Structures are given as structure tokens and as C-alpha cells.
Amino acid sequence: MVRWEPGAKDRLQTAAIALFLERGYEETTVQDIAAEAGLTERTFFRHYADKREVLFNGGDSYRAVFVDAIRAAPAGRTPFELVTAALVAAEDFFSPERRPWSRKRQRVIDANPALQEREARKRATLGDALDAALVERGVPEPEARLTAEVGAAVFTTAFRQWLAEDEQRPLDEIELELLARLRALMPVGAPA
Amino acid sequence: MVRWEPGAKDRLQTAAIALFLERGYEETTVQDIAAEAGLTERTFFRHYADKREVLFNGGDSYRAVFVDAIRAAPAGRTPFELVTAALVAAEDFFSPERRPWSRKRQRVIDANPALQEREARKRATLGDALDAALVERGVPEPEARLTAEVGAAVFTTAFRQWLAEDEQRPLDEIELELLARLRALMPVGAPA
Structure with missing residues (x-):
């Protein structure tokens, strides 16, 4: 029993x-x-x-938060608006209550190369999940993959900052700030 | 002896x-x-x-190709111009002669989850190396990390395409096309 x-x-x-x-x-x-x-x-x-x-339990529900936000977005959104919605939704998973656990978890991973490989793979599967969700919404390739990878890159950068000991802002605020900085970094004008 | x-x-x-x-x-x-x-x-x-x-030998010289290009770029380059120089230089490493080997290698990795973790880690260390090289060139954070991660994302997407069986174009041509598409995808105008 x-x-x-x-x-x-x-x-x-x-x-x-x-x-x-x-x-x-x-x-x-x-x-x-x-x-x-x-x-x-x-x-x-x-x-x-x-x-x-x-340390890696919950990977599916973590990806689902991003993917569900892309699925739920209104029609007519651009690829970048879709991925922005996914990034903002990640705040539901990486809530302020979760931050102390996430910080401890990161310290364990930072001390172990094999765990870093597993963590990097988790990041790669996020890019794959975002790509699939964008394709489902009618975004063609390679735009879907490109937007997905850049979205995952912004998430990774924001997540790292969110874990910093002196950081108080919620994840979505950090993500939106980084997206604005990214726009400012990109060369303006028509593509070459 | x-x-x-x-x-x-x-x-x-x-x-x-x-x-x-x-x-x-x-x-x-x-x-x-x-x-x-x-x-x-x-x-x-x-x-x-x-x-x-x-399968993973040569990781240091691979990263060095990207990093050296950032170090060698003329003064006054924007962060995105620096990372673009790094991406274009990667063609020196991933030459047409290397492509058959790289395709076989990818087939082995695609069939093995543990190798996928190691490969994802290799991608993560590229982001770290680009970030460090941009900081060395005076790019502040979080712009350096953001540009590095987006650069690594474009490389990853281009590299995947370069490995496709029906793809004939050299890596740098694919990378420049993806960078142009990325510029077209990004919302224009001043950051929010």
C-alpha cells in the first residue's frame, strides 16, 4: 500500500x-x-x-506558458508581437514567489558543467517550441525560426538579470526593457 | 617510444x-x-x-574565429556591426570543404539526446564568448549580452540552414540574408 x-x-x-x-x-x-x-x-x-x-522538473509546463500565449494572441499580430506576448506571459511561471528557488537552482547549475549542458538544452527546446508555435500561427520560415531564436535570446538575457541578487523588477518588466533596447540597437531602414 | x-x-x-x-x-x-x-x-x-x-574537438578555435573578428574590427563600429563581422568571419571555419563532415556530425547529434545537450552548451558558450568580446570593445551591458545572444541566435539559425541537404550557399551569405530579414521583422521607430 x-x-x-x-x-x-x-x-x-x-x-x-x-x-x-x-x-x-x-x-x-x-x-x-x-x-x-x-x-x-x-x-x-x-x-x-x-x-x-x-532541478529540471516542470520543463513542459514552462514551455507551455510561452506557447499558450502565442496561441491565445489575437489575429493580425506580427511575429515579433507574438513572441513578445510569449515573453511577457513567462512572468506567470517565473513569479516573484519562485525567484528565491530559481536563484538557488542557478547556483547549483553554475557549479556543475553537466548541469549547464542540460540547462543549455532546455534553452534550445524553448527556441524549438516558440518556432513551432509561430509556424502554427502562419509565420513562414525562416522568419519563424529567426523570431523564435531572438525571442529565446531575449528571454535568456532577461532571466539571467532576473536572477541577479540585487534585481527587484519582475521578469516581464526586464524583458520589455530589453526588447526596447534591442530595437534601439538594430540598424534602422530597409533591409540591405 | x-x-x-x-x-x-x-x-x-x-x-x-x-x-x-x-x-x-x-x-x-x-x-x-x-x-x-x-x-x-x-x-x-x-x-x-x-x-x-x-565531435566537439575544435570548440576553442571555432569560438576564436568569432572573437578575433570582433577584436580586429575598426574603431567606431556599432555593436551590431561588430557581431555581424563575427558572423561573417565564421565562414572561415565553416568552409564549403567542412560541410560534408558537419552534415554527418549533425546526423549523429540529432540521434542522441546527451549529445544535443553538449551541442546546446557549445551554442551557449558562443554567446558568452561574443558577450566578452563586445565588452572588451567597450559595449556596455546589457547591450553587449543582448547583441551577443541575438548574434548567436542568427548564427544558430543560419548554421541549421547551411546543413540542410539541398542548401548550396556559403554560410556568410545565409547569415547576411537572415540579418536583413531580422531587420525587416523588427518594429521600426524609437524604443517604447
């Missing part, structure tokens, strides 16, 4: 990040995490495939 | 990619690669730390 553990997933996440920061990611085992959370390894594996997934 | 093997590194690379495509990356061992190349495992390890490095 499986015993229901209230809040087990959150407790495991809290325990894992504390141990990753204290002992190092490589040095922490699933057994350590379960013990720290006062739970069994079996309970751990009901929630996470492995310890890495504690 | 170490026996010098003429062209050993290239022979190992050719043997490795043939086996990765034929048997699969995971199924191919260093022993297999060395045997296919008519060389010893010891010779393999003089050139590569492991089989993954056959």
Missing part, C-alpha cells in the same frame, strides 16, 4: 536544493535527499526519475 | 563518424574506432580525451 505523504514533492525539492548547495550536486545521493526530507527513496522515485529531475 | 602516425587524428575522426552513423554513437567504442582507423587505442587517447571529443 502506498502511503500518501502530504507535500512530499515540495519537501524533496527543498531538501535536495539545500544538500546540493551544502555538499555539492555530485556528492548528494537520492538516499541523502530522502533522509533529509524524512521520506523514503521509494517516495522520491514516485516524484522524480533521478536527482537531476529535481 | 611513441610512434608518429601521419594523419592519425583525421583518420580517427573519419573512422569514428562512419561507425557512429553505421552502428550508433552509444554502440561504438574507442576500441572500435581505433581498429577501424588501423590505429591503437593509445593513439586515440593521444588525440582525444574520449569518443565525444571527436
Whole structure:
């Protein structure tokens, strides 16, 4: 019989990040995490495939926030307006309440090259998801891919800033500021 | 005594990619690669730390092509002109002669999620290298990071197109076309 553990997933996440920061990611085992959370390894594996997934769980719902915003945008929007809507919607996922966790998570990733590879892949799949959503809205290639990659680049830059210890602004405010700066950086006039 | 093997590194690379495509990356061992190349495992390890490095060797010289172009650009260039110079210079690395190898390499990577993580990380370090080179040229943050990430996004999109089987144009031509399309996509006028 499986015993229901209230809040087990959150407790495991809290325990894992504390141990990753204290002992190092490589040095922490699933057994350590379960013990720290006062739970069994079996309970751990009901929630996470492995310890890495504690840091990367939720990737699908994270991408869905961007994609759903593109799907929900009114007709007649330009590719850049669509991707801007997606970036602004990301604030729903990366809320102020989430920021302390995200900062700790980033410290663990910054200390581990293998996790940096996984994180970079997560960024790449965001570009793929934005591209697919733009194509679904009728944006042709290569415009869809280009807009998607630039949107993901702005998100990455804003997200890094959002994680900075002294940064107080919400993510969408940082993203909109960066989009404005990007417009100012681009050469004006007709394309060559 | 170490026996010098003429062209050993290239022979190992050719043997490795043939086996990765034929048997699969995971199924191919260093022993297999060395045997296919008519060389010893010891010779393999003089050139590569492991089989993954056959695919990712040269990452430093690849980044250097971009960075050197930014360093060598005349004074007074805008951030976007600097990153455009870097993108155009990448043609020196991704030459027409390299294209058949790059296409095979991409097929191996596309079939393996762990290699995709490593490849995504390579893309991320390009953004970091461009950012550092722009800062060195006096571009302030966040403009340097933003320009670097957008430059890396354009490169990634162009590189993907360059690898397409039916694509004949050189990389720099594709990059310049995408930069022109990007300018056309961006909203014109003063930043909000």
C-alpha cells in the first residue's frame, strides 16, 4: 500500500536544493535527499526519475506558458508581437514567489558543467517550441525560426538579470526593457 | 617510444563518424574506432580525451574565429556591426570543404539526446564568448549580452540552414540574408 505523504514533492525539492548547495550536486545521493526530507527513496522515485529531475522538473509546463500565449494572441499580430506576448506571459511561471528557488537552482547549475549542458538544452527546446508555435500561427520560415531564436535570446538575457541578487523588477518588466533596447540597437531602414 | 602516425587524428575522426552513423554513437567504442582507423587505442587517447571529443574537438578555435573578428574590427563600429563581422568571419571555419563532415556530425547529434545537450552548451558558450568580446570593445551591458545572444541566435539559425541537404550557399551569405530579414521583422521607430 502506498502511503500518501502530504507535500512530499515540495519537501524533496527543498531538501535536495539545500544538500546540493551544502555538499555539492555530485556528492548528494537520492538516499541523502530522502533522509533529509524524512521520506523514503521509494517516495522520491514516485516524484522524480533521478536527482537531476529535481532541478529540471516542470520543463513542459514552462514551455507551455510561452506557447499558450502565442496561441491565445489575437489575429493580425506580427511575429515579433507574438513572441513578445510569449515573453511577457513567462512572468506567470517565473513569479516573484519562485525567484528565491530559481536563484538557488542557478547556483547549483553554475557549479556543475553537466548541469549547464542540460540547462543549455532546455534553452534550445524553448527556441524549438516558440518556432513551432509561430509556424502554427502562419509565420513562414525562416522568419519563424529567426523570431523564435531572438525571442529565446531575449528571454535568456532577461532571466539571467532576473536572477541577479540585487534585481527587484519582475521578469516581464526586464524583458520589455530589453526588447526596447534591442530595437534601439538594430540598424534602422530597409533591409540591405 | 611513441610512434608518429601521419594523419592519425583525421583518420580517427573519419573512422569514428562512419561507425557512429553505421552502428550508433552509444554502440561504438574507442576500441572500435581505433581498429577501424588501423590505429591503437593509445593513439586515440593521444588525440582525444574520449569518443565525444571527436565531435566537439575544435570548440576553442571555432569560438576564436568569432572573437578575433570582433577584436580586429575598426574603431567606431556599432555593436551590431561588430557581431555581424563575427558572423561573417565564421565562414572561415565553416568552409564549403567542412560541410560534408558537419552534415554527418549533425546526423549523429540529432540521434542522441546527451549529445544535443553538449551541442546546446557549445551554442551557449558562443554567446558568452561574443558577450566578452563586445565588452572588451567597450559595449556596455546589457547591450553587449543582448547583441551577443541575438548574434548567436542568427548564427544558430543560419548554421541549421547551411546543413540542410539541398542548401548550396556559403554560410556568410545565409547569415547576411537572415540579418536583413531580422531587420525587416523588427518594429521600426524609437524604443517604447
